[in-house]
Amino acid sequence: MNSLTELASPIAVDVYRGRRERVLAAMRAQGGGIAVVATAPEVLRNRDADYPFRHDSYFYYLTGFTEPEATLVLNASAQDGEPASILFCREKNAERETWEGFRFGPEAARDAFGFDAAFAIDSLDEELPRLIADRPALYYALGASAEVDAQVRGWLAAVRAQGRSGVRAPEEARNLLPLLDEMRLVKDAHEIAIMRRAGSISAEAHRRAMRACRPGMHEYEIEAELLYTFRRRGAQAPAYGSIVAAGANACVLHYPAGNAIARDGDLILIDAACELDGYASDITRTFPASGLFTPPQRELYDIVLAAQSAAIEATRAGVSFDAPHQAAVKVLSQGLLDTGILDKAKFGTIDDVIGERAFARFYMHRTGHWLGMDVHDAGDYRNADGPRDAQGAREWRTLAAGNALTIEPGLYVRAAEDVPERYWNIGIRIEDDAIVTPNGCELLTREVPVDADEIEALMRESNQD
Structure with missing residues (x-):
């Protein structure tokens, strides 16, 4: 493992946890809601060779986590006992690790990087509609990625499909990036x-x-x-x-x-x-x-x-x-x-x-x-x-x-x-x-x-x- 993927030091964990807390506090001040920050996608270079993977900067700023296929969810409307910072990442897989190298897996990533909870990335589309249901706002990088925009539309559609059961989709979509930009400056x-x-x-x-x-x-x-x-x-x-x-x-x-x-x-x-x-x-x-x-x-x-x-x-x-x-x-x-x-x-x-x-x-x-x-x-x-x-x-x-x-x-x-x-x-x-x-x-x-x-x-x- 290189310096970016080694277990985070306690000092570094506190740095990233502190940044997440600042975002959560700012969201609570605006009435709460859910924020979603995905890392960068892997990109095919040619045939079956990818470009070297480089994490998304906003995602890394809040997590310190550098593996592909990962998403951070911040729940500023979490009640007592509910997780406020949640990581979705790749599961442990001995066969894939033989080819591609070490993976933390959700449990180890949660402990190493100080998240309240962590789940497999494969469960993201199942969990997000549940997490955003009845929340006042959804924060993400508006318009930055057609793929993410489409994914968000899918989550919102899944929530709206439950409308007859009294479940409501967020009333507002807010751009998270200006808040993070001011922090990063x-x-x-x-x-x-x-x-x-x-x-x-x-x-x-x-x-x-x-x-x-x-x-x-x-x-x-x-x-x-x-x-x-x-x-x-x-x-x-x-x-x-x-x-x-x-x-x-x-x-x-x-x-x-x-x-x-x-x-x-x-x-x-x-x-x-x-x-x-x-x-x-x-x-x-x-x-x-x-x-x-x-x-x-x-x-x-x-x-x-x-x-x-x-x-x-x-x-x-x-x-x-x-x-x-x-x-x-x-x-x-x-x-x-x-x-x-x-x-x-x-x-x-x-x-x-x-x-x-x-x-x-x-x-x-x-x-x-x-x-x-x-x-x-x-x-x-x-x-x-x-x-x-x-x-x-x-x-x-x-x-x-x-x-x-x-x-x-x-x-x-x-x-x-x-x-x-x-x-x-x-x-x-x-x-x-x-x-x-x-x-x-x-x-x-x-x-x-x-x-x-x-x-x-x-x-x-x-x-x-």
């Missing part, structure tokens, strides 16, 4: 500890890739150094498809590691990180294949690093989510003017560049996103209620201590007649993971160098080995 100590470890593993992988890189290597060879480190250090998988982009490929934001060869004079942009125990990390570094930045590369790199530093300085509890982005945009816009990439005769001031969004040609993404169980984690970026701006957009939400986000400015300069040739095909992004604190933020991924001189020193040491 603020990381607890258990989550932050895992994310620190994930960041450390990913940083080691980037250091290894920098040391291994030589002109003449294929992008996929560099990617192999990353994947090796992830698994060797105990991470279960990459958190997302690794981006390893040589030369002009770095100007393609979601470029997958391919067959291109890193050439002398190229920059290598790596956006890659691991998933550890259900939590993602997310790091980007850009470095020279030869170990030395050219002057134009160094000029743009230092602008992006200064933009990241400004965004980091702006990241703290109590400020708008948009504040780090605006701080980065100001530095990048000034840099585009100073280098002549943007014509000062046309865009005379930084206010002109920002007002006309001229920077967006070279910086077309935002400076960060939520991070957690998903690399682009759950949660709204704008307030659900309140005033709107002149364009009708809702206000950005305010950062709070415990929020986790990336800080990742970049510049991507494609070859073009109106751009100085020395900057052609230079793509740079610098990304770190941060936990918001009351007075700033904690960076989780700085075990890999970010300063250009430190990157060159690390690669120089490797070349001397």
